[in-house]
Amino acid sequence: LQSSSCGPGFAEGNTSSEEQAMIKIAGNSYLASPNLPDFHGCSPGWSSAFYGAECFDSEVHSYLKNLGKQKSSESQNIDAKKVELEQLLMMETKNYRKTIKFYQKLLQKERRSKGPETKAMLPKLKGQLQEMKSKVQFLELVKKYQMMYAEQWGVESYVLPTVIHNGRTDTMDVGPTDESSLLLYYNTEKHQCNNQNGVRVLQAGTPLGLMAYLYSRNAFLEGYVQQFLYTFRYFCTQEEFLQFLLDRISSTLSSASLDPSTSLTKICNRSFYILQAWIEDCYSVDFATNTDLLGTLKEFISSKVASLNGYGERLLSLLEDASARKSGSADQCSGVDKCEEESEEGRKTLHSLCKKLSEDVSRKNFYWKLSKGVGPIAQYQRERLHTGSAVLPKPCCSSFTEESSISFARADEVGPFLLIECSAEQLCWQLTLLQQEVFHKCHPVHFLNSRALGVKDKCVAVPKAASADTVSLKVSNLFLSKCIQDQYLLQLLKNADSISTWVAAEIVTCHTTKRQVSLLSKFLLIAKCCYEQRNFATAMQILAGLENLIVRQLPAWKILPAKVAEIMEELKAVEVFLKSDSLCLMEGDRFKTLPTIPSAHVLAMHVQQLETGGFTMTNGAHKWTKLRNIAKVVSQVHAFQENPYTYAPDFKLQSYLRQRITRFKDADISALAADNCANFHQIPAEKHSRKIQDTLRRMKATFQ
Numbered sequence: 001l002q003s004s005s006c007g008p009g010f011a012e013g014n015t016s017s018e019e020q021a022m023i024k025i026a027g028n029s030y031l032a033s034p035n036l037p038d039f040h041g042c043s044p045g046w047s048s049a050f051y052g053a054e055c056f057d058s059e060v061h062s063y064l065k066n067l068g069k070q071k072s073s074e075s076q077n078i079d080a081k082k083v084e085l086e087q088l089l090m091m092e093t094k095n096y097r098k099t100i101k102f103y104q105k106l107l108q109k110e111r112r113s114k115g116p117e118t119k120a121m122l123p124k125l126k127g128q129l130q131e132m133k134s135k136v137q138f139l140e141l142v143k144k145y146q147m148m149y150a151e152q153w154g155v156e157s158y159v160l161p162t163v164i165h166n167g168r169t170d171t172m173d174v175g176p177t178d179e180s181s182l183l184l185y186y187n188t189e190k191h192q193c194n195n196q197n198g199v200r201v202l203q204a205g206t207p208l209g210l211m212a213y214l215y216s217r218n219a220f221l222e223g224y225v226q227q228f229l230y231t232f233r234y235f236c237t238q239e240e241f242l243q244f245l246l247d248r249i250s251s252t253l254s255s256a257s258l259d260p261s262t263s264l265t266k267i268c269n270r271s272f273y274i275l276q277a278w279i280e281d282c283y284s285v286d287f288a289t290n291t292d293l294l295g296t297l298k299e300f301i302s303s304k305v306a307s308l309n310g311y312g313e314r315l316l317s318l319l320e321d322a323s324a325r326k327s328g329s330a331d332q333c334s335g336v337d338k339c340e341e342e343s344e345e346g347r348k349t350l351h352s353l354c355k356k357l358s359e360d361v362s363r364k365n366f367y368w369k370l371s372k373g374v375g376p377i378a379q380y381q382r383e384r385l386h387t388g389s390a391v392l393p394k395p396c397c398s399s400f401t402e403e404s405s406i407s408f409a410r411a412d413e414v415g416p417f418l419l420i421e422c423s424a425e426q427l428c429w430q431l432t433l434l435q436q437e438v439f440h441k442c443h444p445v446h447f448l449n450s451r452a453l454g455v456k457d458k459c460v461a462v463p464k465a466a467s468a469d470t471v472s473l474k475v476s477n478l479f480l481s482k483c484i485q486d487q488y489l490l491q492l493l494k495n496a497d498s499i500s501t502w503v504a505a506e507i508v509t510c511h512t513t514k515r516q517v518s519l520l521s522k523f524l525l526i527a528k529c530c531y532e533q534r535n536f537a538t539a540m541q542i543l544a545g546l547e548n549l550i551v552r553q554l555p556a557w558k559i560l561p562a563k564v565a566e567i568m569e570e571l572k573a574v575e576v577f578l579k580s581d582s583l584c585l586m587e588g589d590r591f592k593t594l595p596t597i598p599s600a601h602v603l604a605m606h607v608q609q610l611e612t613g614g615f616t617m618t619n620g621a622h623k624w625t626k627l628r629n630i631a632k633v634v635s636q637v638h639a640f641q642e643n644p645y646t647y648a649p650d651f652k653l654q655s656y657l658r659q660r661i662t663r664f665k666d667a668d669i670s671a672l673a674a675d676n677c678a679n680f681h682q683i684p685a686e687k688h689s690r691k692i693q694d695t696l697r698r699m700k701a702t703f704q
Helices: 017-028 046-055 058-066 078-113 116-151 157-164 176-180 207-215 224-234 238-253 263-287 291-305 311-327 329-337 342-348 350-362 372-385 417-421 424-439 488-508 513-532 536-546 555-559 562-580 600-611 624-634 636-641 651-664 669-674 685-702
Strands: 183-188 199-205
Touching: 046 116, 046 224, 046 624, 046 636, 058 116, 078 116, 116 263, 157 207, 157 263, 183 207, 199 207, 199 624, 207 224, 207 238, 207 263, 224 263, 224 624, 238 263, 238 291, 263 291, 263 311, 291 311, 417 513, 417 651, 424 488, 424 513, 424 536, 424 651, 488 513, 488 536, 488 600, 488 651, 488 669, 513 536, 513 555, 513 562, 536 562, 536 600, 562 600, 600 624, 624 636
Parallel strands: none
Antiparallel strands: 183 199
16 A cells, blocks of 8 residues: 555655654553553544545654654654653643633723723734644644544555454565456645655555555554444444454464564554544444344453453453443533643633633624525624624623522423523523533434434434334335444434424414514524624524424514514525535634534435445445535534633523423414414404405395
């Protein structure tokens, strides 16, 4: 295999002395029982699947190359690199956090007094913050680049057939026809790499070939490993993939020598890293839902690995931690986080720090490019977004419980009055937190093969009378028949449908037209606030409720204020924008600093569109280019989950909203509307009487 990445320093011909030194260091301690702190998460992450080989540039490689070197003549040490990078990241994050707090204090002071000194200092401080933010983000990227730990065990092209044959021989003569029967490539001259005119990029492969390619050099750095973990269910089951890894470990573990240059040692170590990455990234969708698969892995580790290799203890610890997170015990970590060291807290809240810095500016100019027919909306947005309340940092706002003295033990007693009394922003924040709660439980894999779950365009995924467990997987199932699929996407879509039904029910149950106007205005303003905060899920759910056939025919729309009514067209334009491109929310750098919740149904439809067409070529090889594009689209789920909203939760208001949503989630909107006279156009009594008299007069004339 030629290197299919132009990643610096990792081409086949560039096995430098520094890399050999690192392999020697790691190899000498291979059979020793490692300390747990020495093992870092080796899951490449969403950025690897999204950016591929372009995730790390030459600057990152050069920076890491110089870490851990006291003198230019000294060889590099992985441990020294790790220690120095941790120290730098801790220091820069700590300084960045302090500067953020100082900037916020100056910003509040400037809003109150508007002193000339403060106003002159803010631009300079802001420029420093941008530089500090870039440096911290760069160090975070360098930290991810330490996947060199796993990359050092990559093998060359002639070893891939050995990988497939369980690694029972160290060397093996394999003709070029053997390789071509496993993997297909295409040449590209898009990049110049190591003075070559082009590189070979993986185009397709057999299931065995695609699994074997996980062991190739640069598979981690190219993004192949992460893309494979997202999409392998299209061509092999979880049991087949696990057995493939366990076979490689079984056949090489006892024979692996202390010499790290042998293929057996590389295959054995690489198998452990791939297995660890799979557990870290996909435990919830593969192991938690398949007790047999989990039992097979635990039994293998306990009986064959733990006694020979310290990695077995690490894998068992990973499984226990993942199981605890899945069961919900990790939800209590918020209290623990406060007691952690300041450096760890700073790194974990990097995205929220970036959000605080960019929030004031980004929200001021955050408006959509709409069609020419709705031009005034953009001006209306600019007028509202430049108000003082629009630029206040959200976590500093008072919660509803501090501003309202209303006590509501039961949502039924309060009714919709609380919706009208609360501000649109308050409701937006709490609805966003509720939406975030269900969104953070989903996984990119949940959005694959959604046709088999009954998810279709412009219709409810699951009938109200049907259970998610009763959905047939026989129709349009793109996964292998024995592949177990987690159906959490149905819960996500059912939750979205419940919110849309709740919105429509709240409006049609209002007994006066005036109150309907107030509630229509409130929901429109909530939806607007939601999409401005990049909570597109709730915004589209409210839009679906407002577009209900019964709701759209209400007389209240005719007396709705013009500026508020324009928001409806604005929301439709946002919907068109979301449907226009599967990666529209990943454009630019906004998604890296501002929290985002996508519309689950829209994302599922984008994935279905990519799934259209055959997955195999005429020779039976699976199209890796197609699978790679699917992995890139679904990777944005993890990208958005990495940056959560930091609003202060109002548990009483959230409880009220939950009760109202639960009450109306299965409601029949037409039946509710029929019991309310405010939902019908009323004919004045005098005009109605005149119509009856005219009708009687015409009838009388026909008999004369």
